[in-house]
Structures are given as C-alpha cells and as structure tokens.
Amino acid sequence: MTTEVISSSQVKDFDYVIVGGGTAGCVIASRLSEYLPHKKILMIEAGPSDYNDDRVLKLKEWLSLLGGDLDYDYGTTEQPNGNSHIRHSRAKVLGGCSSHNTLISFRPFEYDCQVWESLGCKGWSFKTMMRLVDNLRNSIQPVHNRHRNQICKDWVKSSSTAMNIPVIHDFNHQIRETGSLEEGVGFFSVSYNPDDGRRSSASVAYIHPILRGSENRPNLTILTGAWVSKINSSNKKATGVDVTLKSGAKFTLTPKIETILCAGAVDTPRLMLLSGIGPKEQLNSLDIPVVHDLPGVGENLIDHPESIIMWELNTAVPPQTTMDSDAGIFLRREAPDAATSHRDPATNPKGLADGKIADIMMHCYQIPFCLNTARLGYDVPLNAFCMTPNIPRPRSRGRIYLTSSDASVKPALDFRYFTDPEGYDAATLVTGMKAARKIASEAPFSNWLAREVAPGPKVQTDEELSAYARSVAHTVYHPAGTTKMGADTDELAVVDEKLKVRGMSNLRIADAGVFPTMTSINPMLTVLAVGERAAELIAMEAGWKGNAEGRAML
Numbered sequence: 001m002t003t004e005v006i007s008s009s010q011v012k013d014f015d016y017v018i019v020g021g022g023t024a025g026c027v028i029a030s031r032l033s034e035y036l037p038h039k040k041i042l043m044i045e046a047g048p049s050d051y052n053d054d055r056v057l058k059l060k061e062w063l064s065l066l067g068g069d070l071d072y073d074y075g076t077t078e079q080p081n082g083n084s085h086i087r088h089s090r091a092k093v094l095g096g097c098s099s100h101n102t103l104i105s106f107r108p109f110e111y112d113c114q115v116w117e118s119l120g121c122k123g124w125s126f127k128t129m130m131r132l133v134d135n136l137r138n139s140i141q142p143v144h145n146r147h148r149n150q151i152c153k154d155w156v157k158s159s160s161t162a163m164n165i166p167v168i169h170d171f172n173h174q175i176r177e178t179g180s181l182e183e184g185v186g187f188f189s190v191s192y193n194p195d196d197g198r199r200s201s202a203s204v205a206y207i208h209p210i211l212r213g214s215e216n217r218p219n220l221t222i223l224t225g226a227w228v229s230k231i232n233s234s235n236k237k238a239t240g241v242d243v244t245l246k247s248g249a250k251f252t253l254t255p256k257i258e259t260i261l262c263a264g265a266v267d268t269p270r271l272m273l274l275s276g277i278g279p280k281e282q283l284n285s286l287d288i289p290v291v292h293d294l295p296g297v298g299e300n301l302i303d304h305p306e307s308i309i310m311w312e313l314n315t316a317v318p319p320q321t322t323m324d325s326d327a328g329i330f331l332r333r334e335a336p337d338a339a340t341s342h343r344d345p346a347t348n349p350k351g352l353a354d355g356k357i358a359d360i361m362m363h364c365y366q367i368p369f370c371l372n373t374a375r376l377g378y379d380v381p382l383n384a385f386c387m388t389p390n391i392p393r394p395r396s397r398g399r400i401y402l403t404s405s406d407a408s409v410k411p412a413l414d415f416r417y418f419t420d421p422e423g424y425d426a427a428t429l430v431t432g433m434k435a436a437r438k439i440a441s442e443a444p445f446s447n448w449l450a451r452e453v454a455p456g457p458k459v460q461t462d463e464e465l466s467a468y469a470r471s472v473a474h475t476v477y478h479p480a481g482t483t484k485m486g487a488d489t490d491e492l493a494v495v496d497e498k499l500k501v502r503g504m505s506n507l508r509i510a511d512a513g514v515f516p517t518m519t520s521i522n523p524m525l526t527v528l529a530v531g532e533r534a535a536e537l538i539a540m541e542a543g544w545k546g547n548a549e550g551r552a553m554l
C-alpha cells in the first residue's frame, strides 16, 4: 500500500530516500527493495497514487490529463525565435510522466551512447543500455493490429512510396540489431496492454505488483501526496530532506545511506537550487545561502521541439487507435557522416560519425492537435490529421533558473528554441514540412484529405515555412539534460558516471536530467534504463553481487 502519513519515530528509519516516484524513481524503488531486502527504502511522491485510477491508467485519455490537477504545467520564457506560449506538462502522480505520456517506446541509438561515452559517461555503452532495456518490466510491443486504423495504414503506405523508404515492422528490433534507425516508416512500439488499452507505465510495471500483493516488499514505503522542499547537508555531505505531508505535517528525514533525486529534469534542479546547490551567482542574487557551488545545475536544458502541419479530412477517422498517435516516420536530411564536420564540445566533442541515422522524425496525429495553430487563427476542423516534424538531435540549448527564493514560484524554463547559430534546428523543421506535403500528395493517403488547414497552400518558400513552423512550434514533452552527467573536466557536469553529485557525498540523481545530450528518439525507455542502472550501481555499493542473469555486469 501507499501511505500519506509517516510518524516522527520513522524519520531516521530509512537507509535510502528516493525523491520523486516518477519514471526512474519507481524503477529504483522496486529494484533496490528487491536487490537489498535488508535495507529500508522510502520513495516520496508529490502526487497521488495511480493505482486503480482510470483517469491515468487508460492510455487513450492522455490528452485529458494535460493542464489538469495532475500536471505541474510549466510555462516557457519569451522565445524570440520560436513560440513563447508552449506549456510543458510534467506529471504529478505515481509513475510521473510515464503515467501521463503516450508511452511511445524506443531504444536509444548506438550513436547516442557513443556520444555519451565520449563526454565522459564511462560505462554507458550501447551494449549496457541494451542489457538494461532488455530487463525492463514494461510490456512493450508494436501497436496491436486491432488498434491500427485504415487512415494510419494508408499513411504508412503513402509515406513509404512518396519518400522511397522501407516500412519497418518493429522499430526496436531494428535498433537492437543494427544500432539505429535510418530512413523508414511504421507503427510505433508502445508500452501498454493491448487487451484493455491500459498503460504499462513505470508504476504499473514496477510498483503495482507490490501494491496488489503479488510481490512482497516489506522494506519499501511509498509516501504519496508529500512534497520535498529541501535537501539538507553538512560539510558537502547530503544528510536528507525536508518533507511536507498532505496533512501539512513537516518532517526532516535522515537516511542512513543516501538520498536519490528522481524529481525529473525540471524539479530536480529546482529543488537543488532552492537548497543552495547550484551556480553561486544565481544563488547569491536571490539570497539563497550557497551550500555547494555547482555551475551546471539547470544548464543544458534540451528538448525535442516539433512543428505541425494539419489537414482537414473528408471523413471521420476510424476509431481503432492506441492513443491517436500510432505511427511515425524517420528521415535523413544531412549528407552521410555530416556529424564528423560538426565538432561541438556539448554534443559531439570527438566529431563521431553518424552514418545515415535519422535526423528528422515525424509523429502522425489522427486528431486536430491544434493548441498552437488555433491561437494563430487557423480553424479547428472536426476531422483532422496532423504530421509533426521534430528534431531528433537539436543543437539549441537553454537553461532553467530560479527567479525567486520563494519555493512556490515556478522556475523559469528558457529553452532558447531555434537559437543554434547555423540554423540547423529551424532547417530541420522546414525539410520535415516539405516531406509531409509530399506524403500528403500520395495515394491512398491523399484520398482522405479535403484541404491543408495549417499552414495552408499559400505558405511555400523556405523562409515562410520556417517562420510558420517556429511560430506554431510545440514540444514533444522531452525536457532533459539539466543536471547532466559528464567528465571531471566538464565544469557544467553535475553528476559523474555513477550518477553521484560532483563535490558532494550521499547524493545521487537518476532521471532525465542526467542525459548529457538528447537521445535521437523519444526518451522514456532511456529514462527507465537510467533507473535500472542507478539501482544496480547503488545496490552494488551496498554489497549486492548481481543475479543469475548477470544483470549487474557493469
């Protein structure tokens, strides 16, 4: 069972305290309590439990969660080159964003792992990542036949013909076998139960078996509705956290071994900054006492920005679907190995070769996804189909920072979308928009379309397409990188390759914030793998020797 109460007699009871019962947090809580049955683990989640909560568990209802009471709903600062109106959903519920998202599931590319290793993340090889993903407990498979509707099937067929690319029947199989995806189109793999359409989120896969009693973990306590407001420390050693329960009661918890921050790429740096761990200039300017000057906290904010092109349909969309975005396409814009001539200390210091791996991705949406187009005056058709080109390896980087020492004030999220000097990010969207139009002119998909609604046929030149694409730009909801992992020599690295906060003891981070660079694909499986690896690293330090499957062969 989860609980909303603890008593003062428990404050020194736990060996490990996990802050945030989200995507990575649930994996760590489940695995640590399995690997270390004699250690006591506490996971603290700000939101409620998702157990038996169909609002959350029914995957198809994901859109209704955005902006609701289970969403932190962060804004963005003014984006001079992009869209300043983007809302960033972040889930406040057990399972975190995996209880909120579309559960599209991709293994990371080998190239992504090579870049991470080249940035000093020793031990994060493709081989290790594949082993970790192989061990995930989520139920992941390509969209089931019964959820494939005719418009999506026709879209896949027309994409293949128009772009002269293969149909891929299992994206993850291809990544596992070849290390990446080049050009191709197909139905996504999704973490869900095709029989009832319910999520296979981090909480469903890792925590629900414990909650329903099919796995016994007397050493795990899950505290929900509880907000962690401060990381305490003494002489650069983290001593625990301050927490406020749903009842308003406040406690200071002091774990015997360590604190693991899993509050996500926005809330982990927010909590660190409020606790005096971060760039000293920012802390001084807000009169927050500096506990540890760590310049990288909140820096390196990365995301997958996307744009949208929308058509009105001449008939209703057939009802079969997992969550209204069932298929996608991968394309290559740049010449083979173009990355070798783009040596960038932050994204590819060694100029590693990227071969012909995809550098444009598009989701399709079988609904009018018109949050941003409607604001600009485009109409909202009843029956619509959208393609949303995004940038797999974006070059613009932003930052998260506090504007007040008042903990209730949300941090500023400045993504600096489309600010990379070469204009790589904007150019990627333009190529994606043109590809989308090419696909739309190809039968059988073209037979479904009545007219292009946004941007509409008048928008034609690259300049016009770029201006439109950036003005309606949205997010694929993948913020990451704000407490990045990296080498000793990188002064912006916040954690080392064992996920330990630099210059402090007894404090680790395991969530999307540790990504040094963005994965080329949707990040959830990589975040789950970060959780698996964190659990192994922590348990091995406590004497765990791994298990029969060689899970901990590091």
Ligand SMILES: Cc1cc2nc3c(=O)[nH]c(=O)nc-3n(C[C@H](O)[C@H](O)[C@H](O)COP(=O)(O)OP(=O)(O)OC[C@H]3O[C@@H](n4cnc5c(N)ncnc54)[C@H](O)[C@@H]3O)c2cc1C
Residues within 6 Å of the ligand: 019, 020, 021, 022, 023, 024, 025, 044, 045, 046, 047, 089, 090, 091, 092, 093, 094, 095, 096, 097, 098, 100, 101, 102, 103, 104, 105, 106, 226, 227, 228, 229, 262, 263, 264, 265, 267, 268, 271, 476, 477, 478, 479, 510, 511, 512, 513, 521, 522, 523, 524, 525, 527
């Ligand atoms: C709408 C949406 C759609 C997405 N779709 C996909 C997709 O289809 N495929 C994909 O790969 N990725 C997708 N993503 C991204 C993916 O879900 C995230 O990258 C990933 O889940 C992040 O995991 P995390 O562990 O870093 O953080 P989270 O899962 O966000 O976990 C953080 C947890 O910490 C808790 N918390 C925060 N602060 C505190 C505090 N101070 N005290 C206590 N608890 C706290 C939060 O309530 C939350 O539960 C999507 C995201 C969203 C929002």
